[in-house]
Amino acid sequence: MTDRELLELLRKDPDNGLKNVVMQYSAYVMKIAYIKLGSICTTEDMEEAVSDIFLKFFNTGKKSGFAFESVRGSLSLIAGRHCVDVFRSRVKREKDIPLDEVIEFVADESIIKEDTNSAIAMAIKSLGEPDSSIFMRKYFFGQKSKDIAADLGLKPNTVDKKISRGLKKLKEILMKEAEE
Incomplete structure (x- = not known):
C-alpha cells in the first residue's frame, strides 16, 4: 500500500x-x-x-x-x-555509559558535523584536570574507577561522579560547537 x-x-x-x-x-x-x-x-x-x-x-x-x-x-x-x-x-x-556509545549517538543525531575524533579530543581537553585525565584513563585505557581513584588520590565515587558530570559537559561542548 x-x-x-x-x-x-x-x-x-x-x-x-x-x-x-x-x-x-x-x-x-x-x-x-x-x-x-x-x-x-x-x-x-x-x-x-x-x-x-x-x-x-x-x-x-x-x-x-x-x-x-x-x-x-x-x-x-x-x-x-x-x-x-x-x-x-x-x-x-546507568552509572557509566561508555563514551564511544555517547559519541556514536551524538554523531547519529548530526550534532557533530566536522571531524568527530578531533572535536571529541578537543572537548575532553577542555574539561581540564583531573577530568580530562579521568576520561582518558577510563575510556581510552580501560581503567576501572577504583584504579583511577587510587592513582589520582581520589575516592572511587568521586571518579564516577566526575565521569557522570563530564559526560554532560562533553555533550554541551559538542552541541555548542555544532551550532557554530
Whole structure:
C-alpha cells in the first residue's frame, strides 16, 4: 500500500489502518530503534520502544484526524524523538555509559558535523584536570574507577561522579560547537 492509501484507511478504519501500518513499517521502525538504541538497550527494550512508537503515531494521528503528509515521515520523526527520550532515560539510570556509545549517538543525531575524533579530543581537553585525565584513563585505557581513584588520590565515587558530570559537559561542548 502507498502512504496515501494507508492514510485513507487510517481515516476510514483506524484499527485496520494501524494494523496495515504496523505490517508495512515495523521493520523500518525497528531499524531506527536498532541504530539509535542498539548499543545500550536489549532486544526486548527496543521492541518495547517500537510498540511505543506505533502507539504514539496512532494517538497523534487520532487527535489530528490522521492529517499527516506521509506515514513514513511521521513514523520517522516520532521514532527519532522517542529514541532520544529512551536514550536520555537510560543514561540517567546507568552509572557509566561508555563514551564511544555517547559519541556514536551524538554523531547519529548530526550534532557533530566536522571531524568527530578531533572535536571529541578537543572537548575532553577542555574539561581540564583531573577530568580530562579521568576520561582518558577510563575510556581510552580501560581503567576501572577504583584504579583511577587510587592513582589520582581520589575516592572511587568521586571518579564516577566526575565521569557522570563530564559526560554532560562533553555533550554541551559538542552541541555548542555544532551550532557554530
